[in-house]
Amino acid sequence: MGTFANFDRVLRPATHVIFIEGRGDFPQTAGALWPAFWNHFPAIGREAVTQTLGLSGMEPGKSGDEAKIYQAGVVLKSPMQLPPGFRERTIPEGQYASFLLRGTYAKIGTAFADAFQLLADRRVRLRPEFCIEHYLNSPAQVPEDKLLTEILLPIEMQ
Template identity: 30%
Template sequence: MPVDQIPIGTFSRITQLSLKALRLYDERGLLVPAARDLCTGYRYYTFAQIERGIRIRHLLWLGFGLSEVEVILDARSRGDVGVICDLFAQRLAATEQEVRRLHVIAETLRLQDPLNGGFHMSITEPVIKEIPALRVLSRREQGVYQETIPRLIHELCDCVYPADGRQPTARIAGPIMFICHDEEYRETDADIEVAIPIVGPVGIDASGVEVRNLPGGRFASVLYTGPYPGVGKAYERIFAYMGEHRLIPAGPTRELYLNDPHEVPEDELMTEVLFPVLEAPRSA
């Protein structure tokens, strides 16, 4: 596989577009793979297509339908700002109308139940780091990212700082991290591992929590500052760097959370993205 080709599963995970969606976008001509295996029909994308994939995902998140996304991307390729501004104005008006509708519903429910009362971001230039092996407290399960990651973090922290007030025996030795084991983006059954580097003994009462050694190695690293949903731009930067330096992925990615979302505004959240890499083999 050429170094500038990304398998559909990896492309799915980076852009957060499901395989089903990518196949649909291929059929519609919205996001056509750069290459296809002649024998298997397996799709491959390029580093340059990551931006378009993330843009599609962002427009869908804003509430545009696929037909509108096609119009916006076509207008963008032609430099037709007027069409794009009109569609965004229409979407804004529809969103504000929906907000007003939901506000009315919320107020109605509150009165009837008296008993129950474009991201701002920055990304550093990628660097290569040699990361040592780490002893971590870990929990891994399937679920939805937005719900599962915060819950697993809370459960692991409870193991280190017992709720009954006992003195902790282990000490946290690094940032909390999320490790992604999927080859593709999954909406409801993502393979999620959360880990905390520790030193010292730890008593484990929670089911599914274990102490394990996390392998070290050579990693491409970028520091992303901004809301968590925009972290895909960090992966885009890393993949561009990997393409320029003939590097290929070599294992699960890690996201290290360097500050607390309860203590800083969203646009000040700091996430280090680590991608294990190897030198791409030279063509004969």
């Protein structure tokens, strides 16, 4: 049995995200982007953040690591001027399969693979949007074994 036995269907509202982007192997790219993100983030301040999100997707027409896009970002309480190198976009409203991962971030790759497999086994159709890692807490707040990450895969409405 994989990481997850089941999932919840959730409707996420349109969400405005500021982020930095990298390309390549997801674990390596995410591992490099998050420290870079937080190093440039003091200009904004963590108190302005309502959600911390990792977004991953594939560029159509490309394959392999060059097609993999990772965006390390946050949702802010209110709009503000972006620091240099940051971008912004709105994730459209949509339905997602939601999975709760407990523990170390090192398990995120396996969690995504298991989540995709569970959806395939249940014949749930994906839709073309980025997947989301919604970090519900952080290593600054809790021990590693208490970390909570919501894994969200974009699915078609049922």
